[in-house]
Amino acid sequence: MQPTPSNERFQILDVLRGFALLGVMIANMAYHSGYWFLSPEKQQNHPFYEIGEAILWGIHFITEGKFYSIFSLLFGIGFGLQIQRAMEKGTPFVGRFSRRLLMLLVFGLLHAVLLFVGDILATYALLGFILMLFRKSSNKTLLCLVFLFPLIPLVQYGIKWYAVQQTGIPGELSGSEMFEQIVLTYQTGSFMDISMTNFFGYVFGRFPDLIFTGRFFKVLAMFLLGFYVAKNGWFAEIPKRKHQLKKIMLWCAAIGIPCNLVMAHMMTTDAYYTMAPSGIIEPLVYAFGVPALGMCYACAIALAYQKPRYIRILNRLAPLGRMALTNYLMQSLICCLIYKSYGLGLFGSMGPLFFTLVGIGILIFQIILSNWWLTQYQYGPAEWLWRSLTYRKKQPFKQSSLTVLK
DSSP states (O other), rough: OOOGGGSSOOOHHHHHHHHHHHHHHHHHHHHHHGGSSSOOOHTTTTTHOOOOOOOOOHHHTTTTTTHHHHHHHHHHHHHHHHHHHHHHHHHOOHHHHHHHHHHHHEEEEEEEEEEEHHHHHHHHHHHHHHHHHTOOHHHHHHHHHHHHHHHHHHHHHHHHHHHHHHHHHOOOOHHHHHHHHHHHHHHOOHHHHHHHHHHHHHHIIIHHHHHTTTTTHHHHHHHHHHHHHHHHTTGTTTTTGGHHHHHHHHHHHHHHHHHHHHHHHHSSSHHHHHTTTTGHHHHHHHHHHHHEEEEEHHHHHHHHSSSSHHHHHHTTTHHHHHTTHHHHHHHHHHHHHHHHHTOOOOOTTOHHHHHHHHHHHHHHHHHHHHHHHHHSSOOHHHHHHHHHHHHHHHOBBBHHHHHHHO
């Protein structure tokens, strides 16, 4: 089987992927910049602290969890599309998709160690193997699991929370000294020091947190929803389903907006991690509100894309989405060059106002670069490497090569 040529792509999926990348960049900036690693006292020392807190609240409300939910949905759609194409062409699917996931896992682990400990690629790769187990599931089974899986983190947290309330022993936020050491390493350490910090941070920090927050179940639920959407051809029949999409958008807004208002407030406290009496509220509103608002965004973009006056604007995001892997890795690389010691060494020196402006600047640069790049090349560099390794064959890269193939 050959890679999907650009003329067979669904443009709306690339637009959605580019849109999701915007939110992921802004959501990650507090981590890239080091702001989240600072003590409350040091955060308060930043200029425009009050404005920054308002911006953070807005980031929690608008971006937290919603954009990786859209990415997860799109991953599931891509999975479904590849199954359909394999069946149409009578070619094997499991082996090739497994190689694709293995390559993604390698990218993710290297990304986590060398650039950004908050990597999501390795999580996607691991869950992709689980997703394959559901490739023959019925629509009813898929939808049942879509609603069931987000509730598991709530139950998981609820059991721990109940035990803490019964014993009367509060949970504790620990590691202030560890965070100070991390900040110092990122500000002054060598590349090797930083890479080792990332490695241990991923193994002993990031991965346990993914388990504690139930992120695996949340992502898998959206994978399955995306697979359901692809299986039933929803994204290919948007004009016919506009009425249904409007209903879904409105219902998701009705659920998602109030839930995320509450969640944004809860995220300004330590109640969740300390398992305070009010801590149970956060996973409750997250389970229902985050995927709902993410779906609201996706439906709104899909509906807007049906109107000619918005198509040209939204199409500027399509190259960003077509190069999503490259741009995701590039975001981390640029932030390392800005914030880590081997770059400008600005880790921990910016508050929310300034690191958000930096994030917006990076996104503008990537939109311009991606639109130019794809006039010269078929894929982003990371996408080209990923495809070449997946298909065990060097893929054509320049646009002139595509013309020859046609």
